[in-house]
Amino acid sequence: MSKKQKLKKTLVEQILDKAKIEHLGLAINALEEKTLPDGIERSDIYKTLALIGDKTGPIIGMLPLTEHLSEKKLAKASGNKKVSMIPQKDLQKTTGYIHGANNPVGIWQNKKFPIFIDTIALEHDFIVCSAGELGRSIQIAPSLLADFVQAQFIELREL
Template identity: 70%
Template structure:
């Protein structure tokens, strides 16, 4: 069991609290080091910022253990092709640095289409970044999708 420490609320925590959306604040860096025993790698999702040839920026959210299929994301988002936003352009596009992109914060500032891999719905809950490197939230997958206007779809490379 992870040690329960009173964490300083991130902006994402504050937004979700204000909206009365139940979530759990976590101090984990999913990209490095060991995970607490009560967290499985497949529960952790990465928020990827891409740009479509027709739509402009589009957000794809997949498990950190999987690879996003750009083909599938392009098709579902109405693009012919999508490609990752270069790291040097990431912060000016989404407002976040690499490793801190999150659907809640992005949705507050931008109306980018957001797609979450359907495995999140199957798991029931998911862990995503809380907008700061080393901080995450655990949240009901459907509640998150409803709040950010996301669509569930198969986004994983076969």
């Protein structure tokens, strides 16, 4: 992060501040950025995917942008026979966020949907995920995030 620009904190950042959870706000649009800040790789950036389970209803899966989700693994871990992506047209009314702004903190605060983070996150000091607005992200320790949103670490990616 070369020069510090003063950005208004997103609601997600305000929630984390209030809970005294260490994080760093970043101005990154992971869907469009070709060049990332120093020290951040594409594999550090996590997508927050909203799915619907046939038994549980909405669930959230998080894994690196560079990986593909195994719906079969997520279904099994979440107690469903099958899960499928929530159609983009239904995303905002389901999670409260538009495509590209889904984030575990806001979804947990508002909806309490079960959240699953790929175990690969445990191999890293931090992950980067959406801060609830397009072009905004947070950098946070995976265990701090998981504790705050009561997420489970499971293997979600296709191997």
